[in-house]
Amino acid sequence: MGEIRNFRSGNQDEPPPHGAMPRRLAAIIVGDIASYSRLMQADEEGTHARVKRIERDLIQPSIIEHHGSLVKTTGDGFIAIFDSPVEAVRCSIVIQQNLVARNASVPKHSRLEYRIGVNLGDVIVEPDDIYGDGVNIATRIEGIAEPGQVYISGAIYEQIKHKIVCGYESLGDRKVKNITDPVRVYRVLPDADAVGRTRSRRENALIFFLAVTLLVIAAGALWYLLAQPQGRGGQQVAAPAVSPAPSPVPQALPREAATQAPQPSPSLASAPSSPAPAPSPSSTPLREPEMIAIRGGSFAMGSNDDPTERPVHQVTIKPFSIGKYPVTVQEWNECAAAKACSFTATGKDDAPVSNVSWTDAQQYAAFLSQATKKQYRLPSEAEWEYAARGGTQTKYWWGDKLQPGMAGCKDCGDLAAEQPAKVGRFKPNPFGLYDMGGGVDQWVEDCWHKNYQGAPVDGSAWTGGDCSSHVLRSGSWKNDSRYVRPSNRDGYDTNVRYPTHGFRVALSP
Amino acid sequence: MKIIRCAALAAALALLPIVLLTSAAYSQGKTAPKDAKLYFITPQDGQKVRGGFWVRFGLRNMGVTHAGDDYQNAGHHHLLVDVNDPIDIKEPIPQDKSHLHFGAGQTETFLELSPGTHTLQLVLGDAKHYPFDPPVVSDKITVRVRQPGSVRRR
Numbered sequence: 001m002g003e004i005r006n007f008r009s010g011n012q013d014e015p016p017p018h019g020a021m022p023r024r025l026a027a028i029i030v031g032d033i034a035s036y037s038r039l040m041q042a043d044e045e046g047t048h049a050r051v052k053r054i055e056r057d058l059i060q061p062s063i064i065e066h067h068g069s070l071v072k073t074t075g076d077g078f079i080a081i082f083d084s085p086v087e088a089v090r091c092s093i094v095i096q097q098n099l100v101a102r103n104a105s106v107p108k109h110s111r112l113e114y115r116i117g118v119n120l121g122d123v124i125v126e127p128d129d130i131y132g133d134g135v136n137i138a139t140r141i142e143g144i145a146e147p148g149q150v151y152i153s154g155a156i157y158e159q160i161k162h163k164i165v166c167g168y169e170s171l172g173d174r175k176v177k178n179i180t181d182p183v184r185v186y187r188v189l190p191d192a193d194a195v196g197r198t199r200s201r202r203e204n205a206l207i208f209f210l211a212v213t214l215l216v217i218a219a220g221a222l223w224y225l226l227a228q229p230q231g232r233g234g235q236q237v238a239a240p241a242v243s244p245a246p247s248p249v250p251q252a253l254p255r256e257a258a259t260q261a262p263q264p265s266p267s268l269a270s271a272p273s274s275p276a277p278a279p280s281p282s283s284t285p286l287r288e289p290e291m292i293a294i295r296g297g298s299f300a301m302g303s304n305d306d307p308t309e310r311p312v313h314q315v316t317i318k319p320f321s322i323g324k325y326p327v328t329v330q331e332w333n334e335c336a337a338a339k340a341c342s343f344t345a346t347g348k349d350d351a352p353v354s355n356v357s358w359t360d361a362q363q364y365a366a367f368l369s370q371a372t373k374k375q376y377r378l379p380s381e382a383e384w385e386y387a388a389r390g391g392t393q394t395k396y397w398w399g400d401k402l403q404p405g406m407a408g409c410k411d412c413g414d415l416a417a418e419q420p421a422k423v424g425r426f427k428p429n430p431f432g433l434y435d436m437g438g439g440v441d442q443w444v445e446d447c448w449h450k451n452y453q454g455a456p457v458d459g460s461a462w463t464g465g466d467c468s469s470h471v472l473r474s475g476s477w478k479n480d481s482r483y484v485r486p487s488n489r490d491g492y493d494t495n496v497r498y499p500t501h502g503f504r505v506a507l508s509p
Numbered sequence: 510m511k512i513i514r515c516a517a518l519a520a521a522l523a524l525l526p527i528v529l530l531t532s533a534a535y536s537q538g539k540t541a542p543k544d545a546k547l548y549f550i551t552p553q554d555g556q557k558v559r560g561g562f563w564v565r566f567g568l569r570n571m572g573v574t575h576a577g578d579d580y581q582n583a584g585h586h587h588l589l590v591d592v593n594d595p596i597d598i599k600e601p602i603p604q605d606k607s608h609l610h611f612g613a614g615q616t617e618t619f620l621e622l623s624p625g626t627h628t629l630q631l632v633l634g635d636a637k638h639y640p641f642d643p644p645v646v647s648d649k650i651t652v653r654v655r656q657p658g659s660v661r662r663r
Contacts, residue, residue: 025573025614083575083614120572122616158572159580306606441604450621468613479605490605496576496612498604498638 026123027088027156028130028138029068031059031095031116032077034147039110050112051076058098066091071130077114079138081130085120085159089188092116092150093166100148117142120155137183140176144185154184286371287331289505291321292432299386300393302452303487310451317386317459322379323504325423325434326352326442332364340367350422352440352502358470358494361443361503368505379506380461381446381489384473388437388486390430395485396437397429407438407484408477419477420502437484440502441472441492448491469493476500538598538642539635542582545571547631547647554650560657561621564588566611566631571645576612579636584645586611587638588618589630596646601638610638624656 033039039047055073063070068082068091082088096116103111119141121134137153145151152160157168167189173182296319302312330349335341341363345353356364361378368376379387390397398406404413407426416425424434445461448469455462469491475483478500482488492498550565552558572583587602588609602608611618631647632640640646 023617025616084578155572158582159574159578162581476604478603483605492604492610493576493613496610498576498610498612499601500604 023122023124023132025120026081026083026125026130026134027068027085027118027120027159028123028135029063029080029082029088029092029116029118030077030135030138030142031079031092031114032142034113034115036076039112042110047112054099054102054112058102059095062091062094062098066094072128077142079130079135081123081125085118085156086163088118089150089152089156089160089164089166092118093164093188096148096150113147115142115145115147116150117145117152118150118156119153120159133179137176137179140179141183141185144174144176145187150188152186152188154186157184157186286368287334288368288372289327289331290324291505291507292324293319293321293509294383294387294431295319297386297391299389301382301385301455301487303395303485305395305482305485305487308451308489309487311453313452313455313457315382315386315457315459317383319509320379320383321507321509322383322387322433323506324428324432326440326502326504327361327364328423329353332356335364335367338367338371340364340370347420348422350424351420352423352435354420354440354502355497355499356443356501356503357497358443358492360497364503365505374507376505376507378443378445378461378503380459381444381471381473382456382459382461383506384436384442384444385486386459387431387433388429388473390433390436392430397486398427402481407481408435409438409475409484410478410480412438412481412484415477420500421477435474437474437486438479439474439477441476441490441498441500442474443501443503444471444473446471450491467494472501538639541584541633541641541643541645542570545569545582545633545641545645547633547645549629549631549647549650552629552650552652554648555653557653557655560624560654561619562652563617564620564629565617568616568633571633573614573616575614576610576634576638577636584633584635584641585614586616587632587634588620589628589632590620590622591627592630596632596640596644598640598642598644602632602634602640604638610634612638622652622654624654626651626653628652 033051036047055078059073059078060070063080066082066087067084068080068087071079071081080088080091082091095114099112099114103113106112117138117140119134119138121132121137123130123132123134141151141153151171152168161168169187169189171185171187174185175182294317296317298314298316300312301315302309304310304312328349329345329347329351332341332345332353336344342360345355347354365376365378368374388397392398394400396402396406402412405426406412408415408419408421414426415421420440423439426435426438428434429436445463447463447465447467448471449455449462449465472490472492473488475485475488483490492501546567546569548567548569550567551563566586566588568586570582572580573585574580574583576585588611590607590609592607596602602610604610609618628649628651630649633645635641
């Protein structure tokens with residue numbers, strides 16, 4: 001046990017010793033109904049039914065909508081946790097505002113009003129409950145909140161003050177029961193007046209500026225349109241597309257036909273019926289990554305150079321195809337333009353896309369599959385290593401000695417000044433694949449496991465378990481030559497972007 | 510003529526806030542509060558540990574958040590194992606087997622090291638993994654990992 005290294009945390013493929021529970025940072029919402037006992041006394045069944053309905057119709061959906069999870073509901077309240085403080089506070093505001101609307105038609109004495117407290121803290125998460133100081137503090141904050149209000153701790157406030165445009169009223173440091181240090185508490189004021197009061201002068205000036213700019217642009221555009229003489233020659237092509245309705249039908253057809261003049265074949269007779277101008281999105285073909293077909297086979301996966309690469313084990317690979325290069329900025333940006341990938345990459349078109357998380361890479365594969373009707377995916381870790389070795393069993397694919405001109409790494413030689421450098425700068429391996437080692441780190445499908453104990457031998461991706469991190473292969477231009485080895489592996493948080501991380505895609509036949 | 514002047518004015522007005530915003534958004538070297546303190550809760554400097562042991566990260570006067578979240582006075586942990594290179598605030602904290610990242614907001618990890626003496630140091634990174642300016646770092650501590658043979662059988 002002592003000689004196996006595991007640097008990753010949050011990796012629960014093996015229960016940690018001493019029965020320690022996984023801890024995590026979370027934004028905790030505690031909600032509670034004010035005067036619950038009085039309401040129950042007045043109408044036990046009715047109140048219970050109303051509480052359940054609010055939980056089902058409002059609280060649970062709001063939590064899910066804000067990417068949180070409901071830990072539990074108690075008789076008169078609930079506890080939920082969120083990864084993001086911003087989402088937690090937004091969710092709380094949504095719940096309170098909806099309750100105001102629901103209560104509007106109910107007489108004052110039978111209104112259901114929640115107090116809500118939000119805190120950020122380190123908690124121990126169990127399937128149906130959470131523990132820790134952070135939860136206790138959230139409960140205490142909720143206890144001092146006025147019915148219908150959201151109170152937040154200083155820790156939450158620090159995280160969200162520039163993110164959610166609301167008013168925040170500091171209530172100072174409050175001493176809370178059984179907690180040694182006083183807790184700073186803020187009241188959230190979601191109303192419009194509060195927004196106006198808290199927004200800084202600079203922001204106001206900026207918004208005013210933007211508004212003026214927009215107005216000027218709009219006025220300019222209007223002016224331009226009105227000032228144009230009607231029906232000028234140059235406008236002919238655009239005119240039917242912009243305003244097809246007012247132009248008489250018999251006139252529209254010959255105009256369209258005129259633009260098709262170079263091909264007067266009768267088979268085009270149906271063409272004029274489509275009013276779309278030439279550059280429609282479907283007419284520009286998608287840039288599909290260049291793929292190389294890899295024949296199946298069997299190989300010894302792993303090495304004895306690092307504890308994470310042990311044990312060496314025989315793996316059989318089915319035929320598949322893999323990208324000749326890592327996915328490039330240009331390829332990625334087609335996905336971004338289609339709004340299927342969440343950011344637009346900067347850098348040269350032929351540079352590998354970088355600063356992508358595993359989740360980002362999955363989005364690209366899904367986009368490509370949808371656009372091409374082929375099953376694009378990330379390669380499995382075994383497929384990646386098989387492809388990277390190119391039929392060799394040496395330390396590097398070109399032999400056991402480091403050679404310049406073979407890979408892009410810190411001490412591999414020939415490193416371009418500007419990084420990440422364009423794909424395909426170095427020699428391809430025996431399978432005709434470029435940049436399998438060095439350049440950018442490459443995500444694969446598998447969850448991170450600290451070594452190959454229990455790894456599949458059929459070439460499939462090793463999924464399952466907690467999977468908060470996934471496997472990276474190849475090493476990057478910032479790593480040294482040890483990382484360029486085809487057997488080198490590392491893990492990284494699934495949802496975190498890092499500047500040297502990229503990927504390539506694979507395809508089953 | 511009016512149209513051209515109008516367009517030029519609009520363009521100038523439209524560009525100004527964009528320039529202001531981008532220059533603010535891409536400056537690295539974020540400053541941290543002067544009283545921010547990064548430290549190890551466990552292990553202690555010089556402690557003898559088993560091959561696998563828990564490392565817990567302490568941070569005062571700042572908050573822990575996810576990598577990518579650009580909030581004031583918050584960052585995420587990086588654990589440096591046996592690193593001797595000085596910290597470069599102009600580059601993202603490296604990512605390799607001796608620079609461990611905790612971008613999901615983790616505040617502890619189960620670390621397994623080979624027997625012998627190792628150094629540990631924490632460095633706080635901003636949303637884009639850059640150190641703060643001046644860097645928020647812990648003291649560099651030393652742990653001594655016992656030989657597996659000396660671990661008592663339970």
